[in-house]
Amino acid sequence: MDWADADAELLFETIRERGPAADAERVIWAFERALAIARIDPMLVDHMLVACVCLRAVEEGTSPRTILEHRFRRAVSDADWDDQFAPLFA
Numbered sequence: 001m002d003w004a005d006a007d008a009e010l011l012f013e014t015i016r017e018r019g020p021a022a023d024a025e026r027v028i029w030a031f032e033r034a035l036a037i038a039r040i041d042p043m044l045v046d047h048m049l050v051a052c053v054c055l056r057a058v059e060e061g062t063s064p065r066t067i068l069e070h071r072f073r074r075a076v077s078d079a080d081w082d083d084q085f086a087p088l089f090a
Contacts, residue, residue: 001089003038011088 008031015031016024037044053064060067076085 001042003035003042006035006038006089008032008035008088011085014084014088 011031012028015027018024019027034045034048037048050064053067056067057064
């Protein structure tokens with residue numbers, strides 16, 4: 001994926017349609033930062049993911065594995081990802 005040319009506006013519109021406005025704007029803000037990181041070096045995304053998971057683990061007084069397990073349960077299904085979200089990155 002060439003992140004330098006990625007246009008996320010359709011993704012952002014979809015996010016806004018799916019959730020409460022305040023949460024949607026927070027997700028969009030996070031995506032904007034993640035895209036900026038990916039544009040610098042896509043390999044940095046993995047490092048940022050690890051760093052963010054560890055920060056949440058400290059904040060919640062738990063382990064990174066627990067953070068990921070809880071987020072996994074709240075994630076969109078594979079079918080929703082394939083049908084609705086993955087195409088927005090193409």
